[in-house]
Amino acid sequence: MKDFSNIVNNFAIKGRVESVKPLGNGLINDTYIVKTSDESTSDYVLQRINHHIFTDVDTLQDNIAAVTSHIRRKLTNAGEKDIDRKVLNFLPVKDNPSKTYFYDGESYWRMMVFIPHAHTLEAVTPESSRFAGKAFGNFQAMLVDIDKNLKESIPDFHNMEFRLKQLHDAVAADPAGRVKEVKPLLDELESRADEMCKAERLYREGKLPKRICHCDTKVNNMMFDEDGSVLCVIDLDTVMPSFIFSDYGDFLRTGANSLAEDDPNIDGVEFNMAIFRAFTEGYLSSAKAFLTPIEIENLPYAVALFPYMQAVRFLTDYINGDTYYKIKYPEHNLVRTRNQFKLLQSIEAHTDEMKEFIKEKLK
């Protein structure tokens, strides 16, 4: 195995390193646990940042540092105990304490304090969804008054107009000769394009704010304590300014799909209203204090937006000849597109019910 001591030595750790071993099964970054020999010192997590996806590591780490130090200050002011388990703690680099990453000439590395006696959940149930809604809403709530200007670590990540432009460019170029075959699907997506770009329009009109969002709201991105309470949210790579719709809508896109996003049994794809209700309840409990009427009114729009955006992204990749998402067979991106489109149709059929539920919850 690689000799990690040269890397670890660049960070201001306490204690002596005993071992470095792979941790977890993340698909984007490589993660290791660094154990120290002394009982009284923490263990650490070492990560190699995937700089092919996060090309601007400075922005990435500046965002994370701004967000974690803001939350830390809030928790401290509120007299919270056990703060090191309630917000991630990234280590400064010894030679340059204003930075939380180290470049070894080849890769970018970062280190954080390992949170002991904590676990994540994988199963999306109404109970875990309610926890997730509350935790991600609370994350946004703690960041509404952050005074640093964060940049987008992936520019235009959730910008619907941009994603449609990418689709239109792909259609015009048709590099894999696949446009003809997907024409009906393209027409379906096109007929909703105007409505789905509503967020960008409201933003330009000054009616919809961007806030600091997590932008990867999955059930396994929260840490739980031994007693089952939520400690903190993790995986902060995509934290950036966005519409709150990103956190609300993208959780439901994955969590409330009755099947996996690439399941070819398209007829079996349905939007799960029990998950919707639980997640929405949790989210509103922590977010309603800061949400504006326009944000609240558009939560059902956000639920539709993310399967729509994902359908556009998958179809773009299919038309481009599969250059972005990993595929396991030639039609994989097309199957994903159809799956997301079916989810969108199921969501459309539930719009009134969703609106009614949200109205009731806010009474």
Ligand code: GN1
């Ligand atoms: C990618 O790799 P993963 O699953 O965390 C993508 C998301 C998509 C998702 C669809 C950086 O996320 O935006 O929603 O695939 N992340 C990036 O499966 O493009």
Ligand code: MG
């Ligand atoms: Mg991810």
